[in-house]
Amino acid sequence: MPTTGGSTRRTAYGTITNTVLNLIDANSAASKPVTMPAEIRGFSIYNPNPDTVWLKIFSNPAASVTIGTDAPDEVYEIPAGSGLANGAGLAVRPSREARPYKVHSITASYAITTQREAGGTAAATACEGTIEFGCASVDQQGNQL
Numbered sequence: 784m785p786t787t788g789g790s791t792r793r794t795a796y797g798t799i800t801n802t803v804l805n806l807i808d809a810n811s812a813a814s815k816p817v818t819m820p821a822e823i824r825g826f827s828i829y830n831p832n833p834d835t836v837w838l839k840i841f842s843n844p845a846a847s848v849t850i851g852t853d854a855p856d857e858v859y860e861i862p863a864g865s866g867l868a869n870g871a872g873l874a875v876r877p878s879r880e881a882r883p884y885k886v887h888s889i890t891a892s893y894a895i896t897t898q899r900e901a902g903g904t905a906a907a908t909a910c911e912g913t914i915e916f917g918c919a920s921v922d923q924q925g926n927q928l
Contacts, residue, residue, distance in 0.1 A: 793915050804894065817890065818889055826914045828911070829911050834863050837899045839896060861895065893914060
């Protein structure tokens, strides 16, 4: 399985909805979308809603993704957790344990919706969290660029 290698980066902690966002390194002074192939290495996302929602990763920049039309390249279940005091609703995929599933094309993006497949609407309440990812100069097959 290809891997980008390199260090792990992280998006800024914030709200995640059905508005598609580009992966942006929170430690980058420029706050510009990542312009290298990326792999999702982990995440920590809280879903306050009473229903399951889905984190979708796209191998395209946010401006070219249409929720409801474009199929995601990776999908992760974020369990329901409304009003639960036991930590339910917090979905964590630790980067130290996770193996990358897919190396995405330049400027990958993400969103959360109410359906696993292409489509879905915004959850009643926005989710919150951060996504960890890696970048390097490799293509989707793992070849050096």
